[in-house]
Amino acid sequence: MTSGRPDPALVARLLRQRREFGHGPLTLETLDRSQALSLAAGRGRASASEALPTTGDSTRESDDAGGPFAPPGEYDALREAALVCTRCRLAKGRTQVVFSDGSPDARVMVVGEAPGANEDRTGLPFVGRAGKLLDLLLASVSLSRRDSVYICNVLKCRPPGNRDPRSDEIEACSPWLHRQIELVEPEVILAVGTFSAQLLTGRNMALGKLRGEVYSYRGTPLVVTYHPAALLRNAGWTRSTWSDLQLLRGVLDGS
Numbered sequence: 001m002t003s004g005r006p007d008p009a010l011v012a013r014l015l016r017q018r019r020e021f022g023h024g025p026l027t028l029e030t031l032d033r034s035q036a037l038s039l040a041a042g043r044g045r046a047s048a049s050e051a052l053p054t055t056g057d058s059t060r061e062s063d064d065a066g067g068p069f070a071p072p073g074e075y076d077a078l079r080e081a082a083l084v085c086t087r088c089r090l091a092k093g094r095t096q097v098v099f100s101d102g103s104p105d106a107r108v109m110v111v112g113e114a115p116g117a118n119e120d121r122t123g124l125p126f127v128g129r130a131g132k133l134l135d136l137l138l139a140s141v142s143l144s145r146r147d148s149v150y151i152c153n154v155l156k157c158r159p160p161g162n163r164d165p166r167s168d169e170i171e172a173c174s175p176w177l178h179r180q181i182e183l184v185e186p187e188v189i190l191a192v193g194t195f196s197a198q199l200l201t202g203r204n205m206a207l208g209k210l211r212g213e214v215y216s217y218r219g220t221p222l223v224v225t226y227h228p229a230a231l232l233r234n235a236g237w238t239r240s241t242w243s244d245l246q247l248l249r250g251v252l253d254g255s
Contacts, residue, residue, distance in 0.1 A: 071179040075104055078179055082156055088172040090157035095120045097156045100180065106150035107252060108143055109186035110134070111177065111200065113193040113227060114155035114165050125151050126228070133228040134192075137241065141249040150184050152177065154196050165195050174199060181217070188251045189217055190244075193227035200224075211244055214251060223248045 069087070072078045083097045098115040101124045110126075118128040126134050126145075135145065143149050155165050155173050177199075181189065191197045194207045200222055201215050207226065215222040225244035226237045 069175055071175050073179070073183075075183045078176070078183065082176050085156065085173075085176070088157075088169045090155065090159060090169060090173075093160055094157040096123045098123055098125050098153060098158070099156060100150060100152040101125050102145040102150040103147060104150060104184055106148055106184065107187045108138075108149045108190060108248070109181060109184055109188075110138075110145075110149055110151045110190045110192060111196045112151070112153040113195045114153055114162075115158040116162050116229075117158065119153075120158040125153050129232060130227070130229040133231060137228065137245060140242070141245045150180075150186065152180055154199055170195065170199060181220070186220060188221045188223065188248060190248055191222060191224040193230070197224035208240075211240065212247075214247065221251045223251065 072081050079099050082099050085091060085097060098119045102110075112125060115125060116128070116130075118131075119125055125131075134151075138144060138149055145151055154170055154177055156176060157173075159165060159169070189200065191200045197207055197210050198204055200217050201210060201224065203210060207224065210224050211226070215224070223244055225241050231237055231241060
């Protein structure tokens, strides 16, 4: 570009990128004239990328030259694409992607936080002691992953050493989850654990303050509760979890 005029297509792409990365509005009043013209004119790939805040050392990719990431809109294609995802650093250390378990036609979707060692080994979410406890909790309200529950996690790859998910990893991986919810169309979502609850409610609060009420995720009822692994460490949360499951059951029964 030699005229110095802003390229409307480039500006539109930049704004789409900012929305995809979760940034707020771009306020041109904070830029001087030369900075604004340089940004709008897109003088080199570096000048456009420098205007966008970074999110750590993730290796997230876009699906085209700088465009927003849009996961496939058909379930089988979504799963196949997720299984080879390299959108963040976790792809380098995983054994396999942990996409889901249960029925895609389920009434309830359980959303956990991230795979652990057993999940990374088997490719299935919620196996081992926490998975067995989750199955018992679901059975207590007449639900099972075999025919009425779909189970997945916010992150599809195991964080090293089972550490907490990082914000840029959640940002890179959450489009897969949002598309899963869109395609499964559950009657109600059960978010287990802090990271799942905060992402789906959009509230940065402790889980103990979030639980106990019904939220809405894009029109779908949402209940949050403690992660089964947390219950194994603190049995004192069992009564609260039972109350949350009764709340979930009430939503399903229309009461």
